[in-house]
Amino acid sequence: MAAPVAALDARDLAHRFGDVQALDGVDLVVRPTERVALLGPNGSGKTTLLRIASTRLAPEAGRVAVAGHDVVAAPDAVRQRVGVVFQSPALDDAITAREALRFQAALVRIPRSEIAARVGAALDDAGLADRADSRVGTLSGGLARRLDLARGLMHRPALALLDEPTTGLDPLARDAFWSVLDRRRADGAQLIATHLMDEAARCDRVVILDGGRVVADGTPDALTAALGPDALWLDADDAESLAAALRTDALHARVVGDRVLVRSDRARDLVASLYERPDVRGVSIQPPTLADVFATRVGRAPEPT
Numbered sequence: 001m002a003a004p005v006a007a008l009d010a011r012d013l014a015h016r017f018g019d020v021q022a023l024d025g026v027d028l029v030v031r032p033t034e035r036v037a038l039l040g041p042n043g044s045g046k047t048t049l050l051r052i053a054s055t056r057l058a059p060e061a062g063r064v065a066v067a068g069h070d071v072v073a074a075p076d077a078v079r080q081r082v083g084v085v086f087q088s089p090a091l092d093d094a095i096t097a098r099e100a101l102r103f104q105a106a107l108v109r110i111p112r113s114e115i116a117a118r119v120g121a122a123l124d125d126a127g128l129a130d131r132a133d134s135r136v137g138t139l140s141g142g143l144a145r146r147l148d149l150a151r152g153l154m155h156r157p158a159l160a161l162l163d164e165p166t167t168g169l170d171p172l173a174r175d176a177f178w179s180v181l182d183r184r185r186a187d188g189a190q191l192i193a194t195h196l197m198d199e200a201a202r203c204d205r206v207v208i209l210d211g212g213r214v215v216a217d218g219t220p221d222a223l224t225a226a227l228g229p230d231a232l233w234l235d236a237d238d239a240e241s242l243a244a245a246l247r248t249d250a251l252h253a254r255v256v257g258d259r260v261l262v263r264s265d266r267a268r269d270l271v272a273s274l275y276e277r278p279d280v281r282g283v284s285i286q287p288p289t290l291a292d293v294f295a296t297r298v299g300r301a302p303e304p305t
């Protein structure tokens, strides 16, 4: 059986702005209904990739297809198949939530006879039914983002492109936004640029860009497992001498801040014996996280947002 057509198929994609190589040979295939997180430090090329996939920017080199349609050769076909939720909402403050969705329905050519039902469903889906006739400008940040999401996903795109969609939202508003995304998973693939590791952990796959190149690509579990052993964090009055003492016991120990970090395949077995040492005040064990993956692959910690 032939493989299903990928939601996104980017091959050897490159793009330069003047002297800045924003993308430098990116290969990325997103399968239908797959949810992929795009991580990377500021300036690593995430937005550039999303702009190219949404036909807002023509690639300098390489090929990109959305649901089998080339972004350069068939931009109209691509635009019908992508849903875009970018950093600054594309909404007019003066119209109501319902009007915003009606305009979008017309734009994406939903048949007239279906518009009212589709708008109603989108309002319900986004939890906006009781604010349908409120002006966009009067909605809270969280509701406005959910409306923008409902607008972007209204035509059930094969590929939803989201660029740091929850930036600036409080944790409750972020959860509500993700619930809407979760409900729409079966509609198509989702490619989500984010700086938030817990958002990345909710994805099937995590792709990390750095300097316009893919430096990691895998499921969250595979990426963290590849880091190897659990970390043990030890509190001590004198972290330097504790680390030195542990190294004489052939342990991989180093001082990080005012604590000692020990990485070992036997981390869990070591906890009891480390507790018994008089020079150890406390021990905590920590499995590798996506933040550790990011720090290892990129060489520095993820940016706080």
Ligand SMILES: Nc1ncnc2c1ncn2[C@@H]1O[C@H](COP(=O)(O)OP(=O)(O)OP(=O)(O)O)[C@@H](O)[C@H]1O
Binding pocket: 017, 018, 020, 021, 022, 040, 041, 042, 043, 044, 045, 046, 047, 048, 049
């Ligand atoms: N229109 C432009 N003109 C000039 N340089 C640009 C332009 N757009 C992006 N760049 C540069 O290209 C590089 C990649 O930018 P891009 O916005 O894709 O990164 P990003 O990973 O999305 O960053 P962030 O996390 O800050 O959103 C950066 O060095 C950026 O300054």
